[in-house]
Amino acid sequence: MTITSTILNTIPGNPLDGLRYADSRWSRLRQPPRHETSVVEVSATPLTDIDWDMIVCGGTLGILIATVLVQRGWKVAIIEQTLLQGRKQEWNISRTELQVLIELGLLTDGELEQAIASSYNPARISFLGGPDFWIRDVLNVGVDPFYLLSRLKQRFLQFGGCIYEHTAFQNLIVHPEGVAIQVLQPQALTLKTRLVLDMMGHFSPIARQARNFQSPDGVCLVVGTCAQGYTHNQTGDLLVSFTPIQHQCQYFWEAFPAREGRTTYLFTYLDNHLHPISLEFLFEEYCRLLPEYQGVELSQLQFQRALFGCFPCYRQSPLHSPWNRILPIGDSSGNQSPLSFGGFGAMIRHLSRLSEGIHEALTADVLDRNSLNLLQPYQPNLAVTWLFQKTMSVSIDQTLPPNQINELLSTVFQAMDELGDEVMRPFLQDVIQFPALYRSLQSTGLNNPRVIARIIPQVGIPNLLDWSRHYGILGLYSILSPILQKLSPITTKLSPKTRYLYHRWRDAVQYGSGQDYDKKT
Template sequence: MGLAETILSDLPDSPLSGLRRADALWQAYREGQVDSSTVITQSPERLGTTDWDVVICGGTLGLLMGYALVRRGWRVALLERGRLQGRSQEWNISRRELTVLLELQLLSQEELDAAIASEYNPARIAFHGGAELWVRDVLNVGVSPRALLDTLKAKFLAEGGHLLEQTGFESAIVHPDGVAVQAGGGFKTRLLLDAMGHFSPISRQARGSQRPDAVCLVVGTCAQGYPKNDTGDLFVSITPIANQCQYFWEAFPAHDGRTTYLFTYVDVHPSRPSLEQLFDEYFRLLPEYQDVALDQLQIGRSLHGFFPCYRQSPLQPKWDRILPIGDSSGGQSPLSFGGFGAMLRHLPRLTDGIHQALTAEQLNRSALALLQPYQPNLSVTWLFQRAMSVRVDQTVPPDRINQLLSAVFVDMEALGEPVLKPFLQDVVQFPALAQAMLRTSFMHPGMVLRVVPQVGVLTLLEWLFHYINLGLYAGLNQVGRSLRPWSKSLPPAWSYRIARWLDAWKYGSGGDYEDE
């Protein structure tokens, strides 16, 4: 019996069976056996009248979008296959990212304060045998998903939103004038939003046989009994590369204990570890990481997940009238598992964009594609992900990744908060990236050269393309700011399209960070 099996089988709610279900899916990914059955079909016949403007399938982040659209006066139905309730494990986020909920008037200040379950400062970044640095106000707020979703659910219903729980999406037929959704009694809608997460049947069909380019595996617990719990860890390693994996750790003070995560970036290879094996590693290394004996801890809950990442992200709509949002869209950075934070950053543009698309009847595939545009700031992060992982057949000195990260973070710290902080919040901007790359290349030329064979020349060339685009988008965003008032005076269809390009330049260059 492994450490994970021994410890997890003693916990309430038997997390072991959920872990093994996730492992079965992860194994299917590794073996290229993922179910991508047809759930979306098309019909040339007209649907006639529709009962809904928007049907949203999936009620975690889907609820945020649903409530934002109900507030704009649209008829919204939200379908959730289980009960719509957030998990008890907090989402960590930076406070500035939460202000969007106030700006969009989804929550009052009191309601937002009530959803914040914990807050701490400062947080550490440290690498095995290398640098240690501390930052403040980054991912230092713990939002209770349960409290947040409960409040939003009540407000969504009070403003006329329609919620169906225990109602799973089964399939949908796309007609020229609407979508017939098979779920519960059936729904006729103008637009279907897919918010069913990474493993959404719609995005699986859309991705087809395409295999993820990488996967982030994460396991962890929230426990009491730690001797020290007043600071956090954003990005820490305590070991060299082992089993062709570089392990990273995160730790956050939570309202009912301390959350610790072990995560690693891997490719989709059959020999990669299962989540249960990673849990064994987690329990083996946790005492060293947190300086605590396992038998001193009272584990409240365990957590696990795996996040398929695709170079071609965000996922482009494959059909008219269907748009992926949240995790199903692959819109978050391949570096982090901060999908809640990513959704909040994009909520203003998605709310405006979907509102305008419905108003101007811009619901065909090409018009909706403008809502999930190419974002060079997302694409450039692939190189970093690649630099933090090792292929199965690769021989890399055990401390290569630690040394590289240590050097890069020391350089970023020397360049100051405007360079370091956006990066830690998953926002990559051209000036900050250019400064960091220049400084690291100048200070550590040998180390930079050694990374080239590790990541591969093709990845590097691809990265260069996205990097140039990042600079281009940063420039275009400056021009775009002055075009915004003019775009509003155009006929609706043009106004919709131009506004989406302006958004693409802004968000694609990390320009949204300045506005927060």
């Protein structure tokens, strides 16, 4: 019997089965592209009796956008294959980011306070052989998904929204006037809508088809637990590594106080789908290394729950729908950084932009794919993070000095630490800005050119050239963003359609340069 099965068997709810199911998904993703069932068809025949303005397939984060839109007067329904109720494990985020929930009228001040289940300070960043860096108020707040989703559900229903629970999306047909969605309830049912939001997560069948069933370009595997019995549970770790490269993986750790104990994660980036590591193997590694990481014996701990996930990422992100009237949002769109598994945080960051954009698209009736894809625009600040993920992972056929990744990260974080909070803070919140990136690179290059030079063979010249292109565009976006903001007031005179297009370009440049962050902090 493995340590994994011994521990997981002590936790109610069969987490071992869940871990193995997640592994089977990961294993399917690793196989070369093959045909899976197509769920989207296009038809030129007219569609009549359209009941809904928008149907959201997948309710976890879908309820956020659905509630904003229903409050603005649109007819909105949600299809959720299970119960729309969230999960026990908190979502970690920074407190300032949550203000948008109040601004959009989703929560009152009091409800937001209640939704915050835990908070701590400070958090550490540390790599083997290097110093510790400390930061305050970053990803240090835990939001209770159960509470948040139940409040939103109530508000959504109050405003006339409709939720189909235990209702699984089956397939859909895109017609010129709308979309007919087939669901299984258990009886089959057809729902007709002007717009579909695909919010069915990383393994959404719509997103899989839109990506031609392609294997991901990178993956982040995460395993962990929430447990009681730790002697120290006041501070957290945002990014810690205390081992050299092992099994062609650099292991990273995260730890923080949670309402029901202390959460600890082990995660690793795999740069391609050929990597043989499974989640179950990684869980065994987690059990082996946890005592050394946290200074506890496993026997001291009372495990409350097991946590795991496989986060595929694709270079072609955010995903652009090849079909009219379908918009991928949330994990299905891949609009979060490949460095982070903070999809809730990414959704909160883009909530105001996306909900305003969808409202304008419905108003101007611009639901063709080109117009909708402007809502998930190219973001150079997201594109540059691909190289960072590459520097934090080892290819299956690569031999790197065992401490290369730790040395690089120590050097980069040293430079960011010296440049101050305004550089370190947005980076840790997944927001890359040109001035901060430029200064960090300059400082790292000057202080330790040897470490930087070693990246070149690790990531390869084509990746570096590709990165330089995104870096250049990031610089350009940073110059353009304030200019486009200044022009915003004159757009009131434009037609709804032209205004929609202008606003999307303005938003693309603002968010793509990370300047939305400055507005919110």
